[in-house]
Amino acid sequence: MNSRYSNLSNELRNASLTEAEQNALILENKDVILSGIDIASTTRIRGEEETKTLQKKLSAAEFKVKDKRHFVMSNAEDNGRFNSLALADIGALFNLTQSLVTNKGGLLIAKVERRKTDTEHYAPEIPLTINDIQKALGTGGKLRSRKATYKTITELERVGALCRDSRTRPTLFYIEEDVIKAGEGAFKNFVKIYKVEAKKLLDRLTLREAGALFQLMKYHHVESFVLCENPQEFDKTKVKPYNGRELAEKIGVAYKTFRNIMTKLMQAGAILSVNSSYTDVAGRNYIINPRVCNRGIPNNPYEAGITKLFDQITVKLDKG
Numbered sequence: 331m332n333s334r335y336s337n338l339s340n341e342l343r344n345a346s347l348t349e350a351e352q353n354a355l356i357l358e359n360k361d362v363i364l365s366g367i368d369i370a371s372t373t374r375i376r377g378e379e380e381t382k383t384l385q386k387k388l389s390a391a392e393f394k395v396k397d398k399r400h401f402v403m404s405n406a407e408d409n410g411r412f413n414s415l416a417l418a419d420i421g422a423l424f425n426l427t428q429s430l431v432t433n434k435g436g437l438l439i440a441k442v443e444r445r446k447t448d449t450e451h452y453a454p455e456i457p458l459t460i461n462d463i464q465k466a467l468g469t470g471g472k473l474r475s476r477k478a479t480y481k482t483i484t485e486l487e488r489v490g491a492l493c494r495d496s497r498t499r500p501t502l503f504y505i506e507e508d509v510i511k512a513g514e515g516a517f518k519n520f521v522k523i524y525k526v527e528a529k530k531l532l533d534r535l536t537l538r539e540a541g542a543l544f545q546l547m548k549y550h551h552v553e554s555f556v557l558c559e560n561p562q563e564f565d566k567t568k569v570k571p572y573n574g575r576e577l578a579e580k581i582g583v584a585y586k587t588f589r590n591i592m593t594k595l596m597q598a599g600a601i602l603s604v605n606s607s608y609t610d611v612a613g614r615n616y617i618i619n620p621r622v623c624n625r626g627i628p629n630n631p632y633e634a635g636i637t638k639l640f641d642q643i644t645v646k647l648d649k650g
Contacts, residue, residue, distance in 0.1 A: 401512075402511065402525065403516060403523070404509070404522075404544075405520060406547075413582065415485055416538075416541070417539075417581065417582075418482070420540075421540030421541030423541075425466050425467055425537070426438060427510055432512050434512070436505045436507045437504050438457065438458035438503045438505065440458045460476070463483070467479060490509070519562070520626070521624075523547070523622065524621065528623075531600055531622055549572060549577075550623070553627060553630055554566065554609035554611050555609070555624075555633075555636055557572050557577060558615075566611050574588060592616075599643040599647055604639065621641075
């Protein structure tokens with residue numbers, strides 16, 4: 331193993347290798363690197379700096395392997411677009427993101443029919459109908475009323491979050507891509523929402539609670555997941571966390587109502603209140619579940635520890 335590690339180390343020092351070639355070499359020989367690091371740590375045959383360098387290279391190379399989790403991207407700079415909406419209508423929009431398909435211009439898709447016998451893998455996409463929307467926004471397996479559903483659609487259209495094309499049959503519904511998108515392109519200030527974990531969460535929440543969570547997402551800190559005034563500030567000593575009353579004001583509800591909503595979000599595994607040992611942000615603050623959303627930061631040093639905290643709650647909910 332020592333000779334393999336030594337040979338690999340020499341190859342990585344080869345100045346003629348491109349970064350892509352180095353990354354490929356690292357990933358192909360991950361077991362050699364890890365064993366070499368263990369040996370270096372126990373016998374001190376290599377310096378601490380070289381060990382750290384190899385660890386960083388391995389971490390960086392692994393990160394470049396595509397994240398296969400399906401996500402949509404929300405524009406965190408909404409300029410108050412949702413301020414005039416009821417939380418339940420915002421929660422409805424959050425629910426409808428489950429029907430977004432990559433690079434389809436925001437068209438809401440009910441399902442994709444895949445036929446194993448089709449040699450060309452033709453997969454026609456069936457657009458979401460009003461009945462599908464009623465089902466998506468209903469509770470307890472019941473359809474939401476047609477009147478309430480159309481009212482929500484009208485409200486979302488009013489603020490430019492949703493649009494419909496009535497020239498076709500059935501009517502086509504779209505989420506505006508300057509609000510939320512699935513596929514190529516990114517916003518300057520964005521939140522990645524992971525669809526599978528979000529679906530589990532949405533099944534535990536009312537539309538109003540889901541709307542509150544969606545509104546809170548844009549305030550989570552880029553690394554520590556703390557809900558704060560300046561989420562893009564990397565210096566933890568300068569982060570300004572929001573307290574409960576400030577967050578209540580941000581989502582437009584009374585403080586008592588906010589407390590009730592936060593209790594539900596905590597029980598569902600969406601939000602927690604933690605001390606600074608998990609975030610390096612002074613005080614006890616609210617954090618959001620990284621499995622549901624993040625800012626797409628590579629090698630985030632806080633994410634693993636915070637994720638484990640939430641997993642202790644959600645693993646029980648998933649079993650129940």
